Amino acid sequence: MSQMSRDGALPLLRGGPGDLLRALGERALRLPLFYKILIANTLLVAAGAVIGTTLSFRAGHQLSGEAYYRWRYAYILLFATGGTALSALIYSLLVRWALRPLEQLQEAAEAIRRGQFNVRVPPHPFRDAQMEQLVETFNQMVETIVSNSERLHWLSQQILQAQEEERARIARELHDEAAQWLTSLLIRQRLLLRSLPPEMRPEVEELQRMTTAALEHLRRIAMELRPAILDDLGLVEALRWQAEEFQKQTGLSLTLQIQGRIERLPRQVELVLYRVAQEALTNIARHARATRVEITLNCSTEHLELLIADDGVGFDPEAVRRSRARSLGLIGMAERLALIGGTLEIDSAPGKGTRIRARVPAGGPHCLAREVWHDERRTEDPHPDRG
Ligand SMILES: Nc1ncnc2c1ncn2[C@@H]1O[C@H](COP(=O)(O)OP(=O)(O)O)[C@@H](O)[C@H]1O
Ligand SMILES: [Mg+2]
CATH class of the missing domain: 3.90.20 (Hemagglutinin Ectodomain; Chain B)
Structure with a gap:
């Protein structure tokens, strides 16, 4: 019973003609597509039959026999095209509206495939x-x-x-x-x-x-396992040490650039960025067949960015992501970064080398962008040439 009253069965009886029409309209909108088409079709055929018969009847009365005979094909053409256009219009609108929820489902599924998990399909009056x-x-x-x-x-x-x-x-x-x-x-x-x-x-x-x-x-x-240099001297020194070790072990040329002034960062941030560099360098040694490697640690006003680029064979990151036999190196990098609110971007393609970009929100006293740092030095030391 409570179901019935929620459906609007009682208001149908209680309300005035306005309420009645509104309730009927709502019910019609919620009918299955099959019934919507059936009803629309019946109404159209009935309207066509009534209007067509009335008009031909009146025309037969008003026009003389000869004129009626001359214009009969025009009448037929007018009714056939008018009726067909009208029914095509009504059906296409009807089917479009009725299938709109399916389109919304498809759009939502596509958004979710892209990783937008906040998408939901909203209610639709034609559903x-x-x-x-x-x-x-x-x-x-x-x-x-x-x-x-x-x-x-x-x-x-x-x-x-x-x-x-x-x-x-x-x-x-x-x-x-x-x-x-x-x-x-x-x-x-x-x-x-x-x-x-x-x-x-x-x-x-x-x-x-x-x-x-x-x-x-x-x-x-x-x-x-855990370089003491990272805990004792910080990320920049640990990266220098890591770069030297890498060169010694692989014989590859590696350049390390530090842009901006980077002091001791929060322990977790230092550890995560160090691990990202470690994994990226291991991957280069294992898979890249590169000749040159560049590491840049760059401090801008909003974030700290670690970039590791090689000129090796490259790979298709999307294919690696999709493949079932995937290993944990790249996933581990992204997960570690997420732990400190950072992000990972992998830019690579077969034959194009690889660029790994790790970004973490930074700023504050630990990390001064190049411009800020230079300005600061200028204000601190107005006559560097004298001293
Ligand atoms: N710098 C790189 N150059 C070429 N291929 C790479 C590079 N880094 C990663 N790859 C490719 O991505 C795959 C996944 O890397 P990763 O998740 O670290 O797993 P693993 O190193 O254990 O294979 C590697 O197997 C390799 O094919
Ligand atoms: Mg790896």
């Missing part, structure tokens, strides 16, 4: 029950996708954070424990060497070389 059900299901599906992707996003960020903490812990352990042991071993070997007769020394010297190699190896692993 029948089936269409309404379809739209409702669609909107619910979008809600589910949004909440799933938010959850996935949150989970991946938790994993990244846990991984970062674990790396820091292992690096600390290697540095503070294992490396200390090896260092004491070296010292003992040195002492031992002094007290040994010369013929026994080569053996201990070999031991010393092996211990030194093990220590270096261990320090490198600890540095790769």
